[in-house]
Amino acid sequence: MSGIIAPSILSADYTNLERDVKLVEAAGAEYLHIDVMDGTFVPAISYGPNWVKQLRPETNMVLDVHLMVQNPERFVEEFADAGADIIGVHVEATPHIHRALQMIKNKGVKAEVVINPGTPVSAIEAVLDIVDQVLVMTVNPGFGGQKFLPSTLQKIAQLKTFREERGFDFDIEIDGGVNNETIQSAYEAGANVFVAGSYVYDKVDPAAKINILKDLIK
Ligand SMILES: O=C(CO)[C@@H](O)[C@H](O)COP(=O)(O)O
Numbered sequence: 001m002s003g004i005i006a007p008s009i010l011s012a013d014y015t016n017l018e019r020d021v022k023l024v025e026a027a028g029a030e031y032l033h034i035d036v037m038d039g040t041f042v043p044a045i046s047y048g049p050n051w052v053k054q055l056r057p058e059t060n061m062v063l064d065v066h067l068m069v070q071n072p073e074r075f076v077e078e079f080a081d082a083g084a085d086i087i088g089v090h091v092e093a094t095p096h097i098h099r100a101l102q103m104i105k106n107k108g109v110k111a112e113v114v115i116n117p118g119t120p121v122s123a124i125e126a127v128l129d130i131v132d133q134v135l136v137m138t139v140n141p142g143f144g145g146q147k148f149l150p151s152t153l154q155k156i157a158q159l160k161t162f163r164e165e166r167g168f169d170f171d172i173e174i175d176g177g178v179n180n181e182t183i184q185s186a187y188e189a190g191a192n193v194f195v196a197g198s199y200v201y202d203k204v205d206p207a208a209k210i211n212i213l214k215d216l217i218k
């Protein structure tokens with residue numbers, strides 16, 4: 001099974017956002033990753049539901065919304081109404097992770113649970129039967145351009161084993177430090193959706209970068 005590339009627009013040029021979105025779509029990216037940050041769960045502040053709503057008609061890519069916000073259940077319905085296709089909520093951000101995921105599913109949107117590098121897979125075991133996707137953070141959340149943490153690979157493998165043994169049906173996404181040198185180890189461990197921000201957008205030719213990544217996960 002070949003993998004899916006999800007460019008993160010956190011590293012795009014916001015003054016040329018439409019160009020940067022269309023460019024990765026034309027290059028074959030299937031998902032567009034949108035990092036929502038609240039200045040509390042993570043230090044930075046980024047964008048909100050209105051921003052997703054304006055982006056929605058501009059692309060056919062799957063909008064993969066990563067909520068790095070405290071108590072995400074306050075916002076999931078707004079992001080669903082804005083046109084998100086997948087909404088991810090951090091287990092560390094709420095005492096009500098099951099409710100948050102259920103709220104996403106009730107809106108007809110794919111529900112994703114997210115774990116930080118310091119959080120074990122056991123913290124999400126009780127919700128693995130209801131999620132469509134698990135996001136394993138391969139850096140600490142909050143910023144683009146950080147280094148991939150190889151210690152996260154064993155959690156990817158553990159999730160793959162859980163899925164096989166218990167007959168669950170979720171995708172495994174990774175986010176942070178994904179580039180031509182790191183993608184293959186995560187693919188081999190069992191990940192099948194790959195967020196890439198700075199590697200795709202920071203230097204020349206995002207389309208070529210997507211092709212390089214795609215070739216490595218065939
Ligand atoms: O969620 C986050 C950061 O918190 C990411 O989605 C970043 O946007 C990934 O950026 P790179 O590590 O690929 O530069």
Ligand SMILES: [Co+2]
Nearest residue numbers: 035066175195
């Ligand atoms: Co992200």
